[in-house]
Amino acid sequence: MLHIVNGDSVAKKLRQGLVPDDILVWREVYPHGPVFEEPAAVDHRKKRARYLERTLGIPRSEYIMISETQDKTLAGYSQYKEVVLWFEHDLFDQAMLCYLLHWFSKQFLSQTKLSLLSIGEFPGIEPFRGLGQLTPEQLQSLSGTWKSVSPEAMELGSALWQAYSSSEPDKLQKLLSEDTSALPFAQEAFKAHLSRFPSVRNGLGCVEQMTLELVETGINSPGELFGHVSGRLHILGIGDLQYWHILKKLSQGPYPLLSIRGMDGFPAYDAPTASFVHGEIALTAFGRSVLAEEADRAAKQGIDEWYGGVHVQGKQPRWRWDTVRQTLYETAEA
Template identity: 60%
Template sequence: MLHIVNGDHVAETLKKVVDKGDILVWREVYPDGPNFTNPAEPANREIRAQYLEQAMGIPTAEFTRNSEIQEKQLADFAQYDEVVLWFEHDLFDQTMLCYLLHWFAQHPLGDTKLSLLCIGSFPGIELFRGLGQLHAEQMATLSGTWQIVGSEQLALGSALWEAYVSSDPNKLSQLLNGDTSALPFAQAAFQLHLARFPSVHNGLGIVEQITLEHVQNDDYTPYILFQKVGDKLHELGMGDLQYWHVLSKLSQGTQPLLHIEGLESFPHFQGTPPSFHNCTISLTELGRQVLESKVDWIALYGIDTWLGGVHVLGQSVPWRWDTEANAIVNCRKDK
């Protein structure tokens, strides 16, 4: 049996629970960086590796090596009688799950069973952030409760992945307006992904908006702010390196929205500067104007980021998020 899980901590706990079988930790950050239908294609992998090294400090060589190892183990799935996918409700996991369902949809299973365990809550945990919160005894209660993946899950997962990596976010929006019950957590997770696009009101995505709302009346240290924003947006499943990349864009440049007192450098894949823990984050005057929708951050500062398969670039980006309609809209002037 092969168990595919979303992180090393989950894998270490699962080792105490399962008596036999192998565990594959799927190491990816699909909510960040350029995405492709086939990210394992060498040219696509190289593009992702370069982005993740620049954005989060993940060494290109290490990312490439890990990707090659996990893809090889995935390709050898036929040696197992069953493959079990262990995932949760948030965008981090749902993108991972949909990629794997898309992959399996392209590869005949033969005699191998494909099963799924995917949860969004756990008894006794008020705010469930993920499987990493569970200790071995709690994890053991989930063992064997997985369900066989059927054609509906494979088809929906594949369609969601293809829509997610498309350069047209409206494809994902249209898909989410249909029946997504085969994957119960997909609708909320991918809807929140669309809310990461710049708002029609001030150019802020949902993560930037919630960040500025938290600091408008109080100063925070980075880790406290990360916890507050992460709790509010727990359906993103956002990791700390992902969030530091957001903070860096908000606080650097000639027209920052945040001021970080005592900042020497941001944490990266290799570690965290000790001084970072004691930094304090406050709103600049420009940040307050943007938060009040008096200034459009993108029109003023421009943007260069990837959301799924969409390269959001420039000062007049076509795709925006309408917070009132709760929908993605095309704001091109010729529309």
């Protein structure tokens, strides 16, 4: 059997004799940077590698090497009697799951069985954030509980990936209005993705909005902020490097929303910053006006971010999230 998991912590525990099989850790951060329907295409991979190097510090050559290696392992699926996908309920995992379902939908599985273990809770674990919280014994209790991937789940996963990687996010929104019960955690995860787009009220996505609200309450250290934001928005499965990128963007530019004192830079991949934990964060005057919905971050500061396959740019972003109606719409001004 081949087990495909989302992180090294889960893989390490499974390797402690829990599953006598091969394990592939799928290393990707699909909620960050440009995403393409066929990410293995050379031009697509290079573009994504450049972006991840620039924003997260992941060396371009290392990203490409890891991607090619895991693709090679995936391509050898036919040597296994069964492939089991272990993925959680948050956006980080659901995006991975949907990509893999999209990939497998194009393969001839023949004698290989494709199975899925996907949970959003576990007895005694509150709040449940993911499989990494579980002990080896708890993980072992899940062994064999996976179910065969149904044709409906395969089709839905592929459709969700195509919509997520599309430059037209209304395709995803339309898909989410239909029956998504074949993948029970996809609805909430991908709707949370849409809430990351700049809002109609002040140009902030849900992560930026939560950050400013927490700073206003007095939470002013980077570590504390990340803990609170990642906890309250656990449905996103946001990682620390992703969050530092967002925090950096909020504190830079001609119209910063946050000021940060007492630190000499932001951590990056394999490059921790010793003074970072001692930084002190405060709202700027502009940050307070945006939080009060008296100013618009996007209109004043401009935006240059990727949300799945959508590149949102400029001071009049084409797509905005309506926090009241919980819907994404195309602006007339763009």
